[in-house]
Amino acid sequence: MASLEWLLPLLKKPRLSSNGKTAFKSYDDVMEISFKQWPSTSASACHWLGISCNIKGSVVKLSLTSSSLVGTLDNFLFLSLPNIAYITLSDNMLFGIIPPLIGSLSKLIYLDLSFNQFSGNIPPEVGLLKNIKTIRLFGNQLNGSIPEEISHLTSFTELELSSNQFVGPIPSSLGNMTNLSRLYLSNNLGNLPSLTEVYMDSNKLKGSILSSLGNLSKLTVMHSLGSILPELGNLTQLLWLDLSSNNLTGQISKELSNLTQLQWLRLSSNHLTGQIRKELGNSIQLPWLDLSSNHLTGQIPKELGNSNQLQRFDLSSNHLTGQIPKELGNSSQLQRLDLSSNHLTGQIPKELGNLTFLLHLKLNDNELSGELP
Numbered sequence: 001m002a003s004l005e006w007l008l009p010l011l012k013k014p015r016l017s018s019n020g021k022t023a024f025k026s027y028d029d030v031m032e033i034s035f036k037q038w039p040s041t042s043a044s045a046c047h048w049l050g051i052s053c054n055i056k057g058s059v060v061k062l063s064l065t066s067s068s069l070v071g072t073l074d075n076f077l078f079l080s081l082p083n084i085a086y087i088t089l090s091d092n093m094l095f096g097i098i099p100p101l102i103g104s105l106s107k108l109i110y111l112d113l114s115f116n117q118f119s120g121n122i123p124p125e126v127g128l129l130k131n132i133k134t135i136r137l138f139g140n141q142l143n144g145s146i147p148e149e150i151s152h153l154t155s156f157t158e159l160e161l162s163s164n165q166f167v168g169p170i171p172s173s174l175g176n177m178t179n180l181s182r183l184y185l186s187n188n189l190g191n192l193p194s195l196t197e198v199y200m201d202s203n204k205l206k207g208s209i210l211s212s213l214g215n216l217s218k219l220t221v222m223h224s225l226g227s228i229l230p231e232l233g234n235l236t237q238l239l240w241l242d243l244s245s246n247n248l249t250g251q252i253s254k255e256l257s258n259l260t261q262l263q264w265l266r267l268s269s270n271h272l273t274g275q276i277r278k279e280l281g282n283s284i285q286l287p288w289l290d291l292s293s294n295h296l297t298g299q300i301p302k303e304l305g306n307s308n309q310l311q312r313f314d315l316s317s318n319h320l321t322g323q324i325p326k327e328l329g330n331s332s333q334l335q336r337l338d339l340s341s342n343h344l345t346g347q348i349p350k351e352l353g354n355l356t357f358l359l360h361l362k363l364n365d366n367e368l369s370g371e372l373p
Contacts, residue, residue, distance in 0.1 A: 054083065061086040065112075072096030078104045090136065091115040098137075103128035114160065115139040122161075127152040134158040141165060238262055244290070245269040252291075254279050261285060268292040268314065275299075276315070281306040292338065293317040300339070302327040312336040316362065320344060324363075326351040336360040348373055 046053035052061035059081050069092035078101040085107050095117040102111075103125025109132060118140040126135065127149025133156060142164040150159070238259050248270035256265070257279030265286060272294040280289070281303030287310060296318040304313070305327025311334060320342040328337070329351025337355070340362040347370035348363065 052086075058083040060084055063088040064092070065089070066091040068092065069094060073099050073102075076101075078102060081105065083107055085131075086110045088112040089116070093117060095119065097121075098123055098142075100125040102126065105129065106131065108132055110134045112136040113140070117141055119143065121145075122147050122150070124149040126150060129153060131155060134160075136160040138162045138164065240264040242266045243270070248272055250274075252277050252280075252296075256280065264288045266290040267294070270294050272296060276301055276304075276320075278303040280304060285309050287311040287333070290314040291318070295319060297321070299323075300325055300328075300344075304328065305330040307331055308333065310334055311357075314338040315342065317341040323347075324349055324352075324368075328352065329354040331355065332357070334358055338362040339366070341365040343367055345369070347371075 046057055046059070050062060050064040050067070051059055052063070054060050060083055062081075062084065063086065065088050069089065072095060074096060076099065078099070082105075084105055086109060087105075088110070090112045091114070093116065094113070097120035098113065098118055100123040102108075102123065106128070108129050111129075111132065111134065114136045116139070118137070119142060121144035122137065122142060124147040126132075126147065130153070132153055135150075135156075135158070138160045140163075142161075143166060146161065146166055150156075239261055241256075241259070241262060242264065244266040245268070248267065250272065251274035252267065252272060254277050256262075257277060259265075263285060265280075265288065268290045269292070272291070274296065275298035276291065276296055278301035280286075281301060286307050289304075289307070289310060290312070292314040293316070296315070298320065299322035300315065300320060302325040304310075305325060308331060310331040313328075313331070313334060313336070316338045317340070320339070322344065323346035324339060324344055326349035328334070329349060332354070334355045335357050336359060337352075338360070341364070344363070344366040346368065348368060350373035352358070352361075353373055
């Protein structure tokens with residue numbers, strides 16, 4: 001196990017890996033090395049595993065994903081890396097705060113510290129990273145509020161902050177980041193014309209998904225929390241909508257039927273009530289529809305049989321009544337049909353025998369009668 005004291009060129013007795021690059025020594029060896037041993041020029045570090053340099057011998061990339069690193073960034077010599085453009089330290093065991101000196105890396109383009117154990121606030125100094133395009137901090141224990149200074153990063157295209165412990169409002173100034181194309185959590189997004197993907201799950205953010213989301217004409221992927229707003233029906237280019245495993249309440253908005261390009265709709269494991277909208281049958285391109293584990297009532301709309309691209313259809317664990325509509329037999333591409341744990345009655349329609357691609361059928365825990373077709 002390597003340690004972060006600071007890891008690479010600090011080792012006095014490097015050994016070569018199979019590809020000729022210098023590999024790290026054991027945890028005990030590294031712990032005894034002083035951080036002050038970073039060389040006056042970075043050229044001697046260019047042969048270390050995970051380090052790349054330019055033709056002048058200056059470090060431009062540090063990539064140590066999944067390297068079993070343990071430690072903090074407290075002693076990281078940010079000022080010794082004036083030309084570094086890429087830092088990837090994801091999937092390790094790094095902890096402590098993200099030091100404010102990170103703002104000194106003026107040429108940094110890509111920063112990935114995801115899947116570690118960093119805590120504390122995001123330092124406002126990240127607003128000094130004028131060339132940054134991607135920041136990935138998801139899967140940590142970061143808290144506090146999202147700094148307003150992030151909105152100063154006009155070159156930003158990707159911001160991933162999900163699966164942390166952020167609280168407080170999301171800065172409305174994020175709406176000024178017109179080049180942002182992927183945001184893993186957001187609010188006040190209506191002024192982001194380039195945004196194509198939104199992820200907002202696994203946080204403790206206050207507020208709701210604003211109606212201005214309906215202005216995101218290029219949005220194709222959305223994971224979120226809050227309530228299902230009618231304005232979502234304006235996102236006519238949306239391909240993927242996953243609101244599963246949240247605390248959604250209320251009814252399924254009929255405006256979702258406007259999403260005729262939708263390929264994935266998951267509203268499972270929420271607290272949705274009311275009937276299934278027959279208008280969902282308009283989404284004829286929909287291969288995946290999952291409304292399972294809610295409190296939906298009423299009958300299964302026969303119009304859902306219009307979804308001739310439907311491959312997976314899951315309505316299990318609701319309170320649905322009535323008969324299984326024979327029109328589901330028109331869903332010729334259906335591979336998985338799960339209507340279990342409802343209150344369905346009547347016979348199994350023989351038209352389900354037309355589903356030649358069907359691999360998985362679950363109808364248990366209902367009140368069906370008659371013989372198998």
